[in-house]
Amino acid sequence: MHVRIAVADPLPVFRRGVMAILRDAGYEIDAPDDLLAWIRDEQTKAVVITVRSDADWQLLEALHRATADLVLLVLLDQVSVADSVRALRAGAVCVMTRDITPSDLSEAFDAAVRGQSRVPVEVLRALMDPVPPPPVDQPSPRERDWLRALAQGTTVARLAVAAGYSERMMFRILRDLYTRLGADNRTEALIKAQERGWL
Template sequence: MALHVAVVDPLPMYREGVAAVLSAAGHRVEAPAELLAWVRQVQRGVVLLTLEHERDWDVLGRLRDVAATHAVIALIGEEPAVLGTRAVRAGARSVLTRDVAAGVLRRTVEATAEGQAVLPAVVATALATGAHRTGGDTKPPSPRQLSWLRQLAEGSTVAQLAGRAGYSERAMFRLLQALYQEMGVATRVQAIVRAQEQGWFGAGTGLSEDLGTGPGRVRR
């Protein structure tokens, strides 16, 4: 059965690669400029949503609230155990890494549309064991440190962050590493996820009203 599939990814070449794989299997693939409008127009479909920045997680939350008949597949890059478990808790039915083989992509889309959940083994293990959860007694970072984390979540590089904060890039890197250690995490992604889970960002991350972003192997 032909499926309606929306692909939301910042890279046109990646969207085109996904479309080529799924269209060859007979599915109708679109890259809507306004995702919520597409969801309202299509009675039932599958959304492939790349999660890179905090605004992408806001999109996932909105889909969970307004698109009960649509299955969401989260596309993630680094830290699959951390981001994958967060994506499932945020409403994704299935999780894929962005460099997944074309055949796996097609089978996952079709299985997800049929009501199945497809997850990488590390995500399934983390969900089953609770290994992704963090303690609730972590001391919140300072307002300045939270500002750094928020900027990183919104896509800033360490160099950009250093320029705004008045540090050298090397000094900024050392400050961030010290912050991660204080938070009990090892990487930028884990720090951002921890801050989000603890509610430290509050409502200040913001999101544009426009939800769109506008093979052998499907690669970034």
């Protein structure tokens, strides 16, 4: 199978080194300025990309969204379980450290273009664990006071007067608070607040 490869790294010397390793292994190598434009034609392609910043992570995700068939190999300064999982979930098929040996890079790349990946067991375990729910916003002390007052039967109109807001504004503030707590309405918000010991 003929595969075209792009190498993206901020350091020209490093980029040329990776290109030379893969060229020696028999691959056709490019170093395009615009990776998203480069991947748009119909040939089978692979990208070796160094990910070091938020912009690099966003580019990785954009490349994966642009074409699911793209073989994405990620190079990181330091490989951690969390960053490996993040890269794999963003579309990478292989995650390696930037100080990988030329022979290991060539082997990993050969495996990836054949549809195989070497993933450490601890990364596989982390991938299999369900994604933890995002942390619930805790209400501020003032918001807890409002929840307590509502639980004791205070009306929104009375709460608005005490807080110095219009009734309409108080409704908006409370609706936002309920949403942050993961509740659809006042009753659900009060139940959640009770369960979490905020009342």
